[in-house]
Amino acid sequence: MSAQQQRMGVAAWIAVALAAAILGLLIAAPMAMVVGQAFSKGLGGWWQAVTDEETLRALRLTAVVALVAVPINTLGGLAAAWWIARFRFPGRRLAVALLDLPLSVSPVVAGLLFVLLFGTQGWWGQWLQARDIKVLFAVPGIALATLFVTLPMVARELLPLLQSQGSDADWAAVTLGASGRQLFWWVVFPRMRWAVLYGVLLTAARALGEFGAVSVVSGHIRGETNTLPLHIEVLYAEYHSQQAFAASSLLVLAGLLALVVRRVVAARLPKGAPHVH
Numbered sequence: 159m160s161a162q163q164q165r166m167g168v169a170a171w172i173a174v175a176l177a178a179a180i181l182g183l184l185i186a187a188p189m190a191m192v193v194g195q196a197f198s199k200g201l202g203g204w205w206q207a208v209t210d211e212e213t214l215r216a217l218r219l220t221a222v223v224a225l226v227a228v229p230i231n232t233l234g235g236l237a238a239a240w241w242i243a244r245f246r247f248p249g250r251r252l253a254v255a256l257l258d259l260p261l262s263v264s265p266v267v268a269g270l271l272f273v274l275l276f277g278t279q280g281w282w283g284q285w286l287q288a289r290d291i292k293v294l295f296a297v298p299g300i301a302l303a304t305l306f307v308t309l310p311m312v313a314r315e316l317l318p319l320l321q322s323q324g325s326d327a328d329w330a331a332v333t334l335g336a337s338g339r340q341l342f343w344w345v346v347f348p349r350m351r352w353a354v355l356y357g358v359l360l361t362a363a364r365a366l367g368e369f370g371a372v373s374v375v376s377g378h379i380r381g382e383t384n385t386l387p388l389h390i391e392v393l394y395a396e397y398h399s400q401q402a403f404a405a406s407s408l409l410v411l412a413g414l415l416a417l418v419v420r421r422v423v424a425a426r427l428p429k430g431a432p433h434v435h
Contacts, residue, residue: 192410195403207404215381216389217408219297223372223385224365227304231361232354235312240346242313243320254317260309268306269374272299295377300385303371308364312357319353356423363416367409 197204207213242253260268276293277283286293293299347354369387376383384392386405393402 189410192403192406195400196407198400198403203400204404204407207401208408210401212381212384213386213389213401213405216384216386216405219300219384220366220386222297223301223304224362226301227308227365228358228361230305231308232312232358234309235314235316235357235361236354238313239316239320243317257310257313260307261314265303265307265368265370266374269303269371272303272306272371272375294375295379295383297383299375300372300383303375304365304368307368307371308361311361311364312354315353315357315360316350319350323349352423356420359416359420359423363413366412 196207238253238257242250242257273294274280275282276286276299278287293302367387368385369391372385373388373391376385376388378384378388378392380389380392386409390402390405390409393399393405
């Protein structure tokens, strides 16, 4: 083995060791601490913490918000990706930029935007208040904030795939007499179903763990507008550490499950298909 090959081998081992140390420090160690603290009072203590009434309410609210955000952003993402990938129109670049906006804006800033829109002194605040419609500090505001931060997930997963596939098969189907519904279900969707599921998974994971935007619009009303991440913050601030870590373990479990499903789905995506994640 030449001296150059030896130096390359040493450099490779150093890079691997450095990567392993970073992953261990930033991922493995925090997860191990969460699990260790969650079960510090045994399985019974963990079960008591995760079945606490306020924790269950926070978990139900988180699930409800995710069940609202995922279907809406899946349908919207399908429409947006199809529209941008298949058609040329004035403002197309602006549409792509707007689609990326939730990824570039801080979630806290996004929450403040909703306050400016729906707050008492906001654009629509007086109109909503006159009709006794609550958006901020209520479930609708939390759902809107979650919809905003998860908006691009499905669309950004589908857009590069649709652009790489081209439209030859679509035009062939139309030439053979396929209707719009037949074109979508028989030609378009089968080629992108795994990418759709991949985007749905990312949307659900982001919806379950969103903190910043939801924190601004929720009002932190215990038992009513606290999602699971907000409830964890409250528990930890009140020095209920074991309960906070037990609730956190639910999010860790959801994240691990999402990771496993994501790997399965990614393996079924078309080979060579471009990815944005």
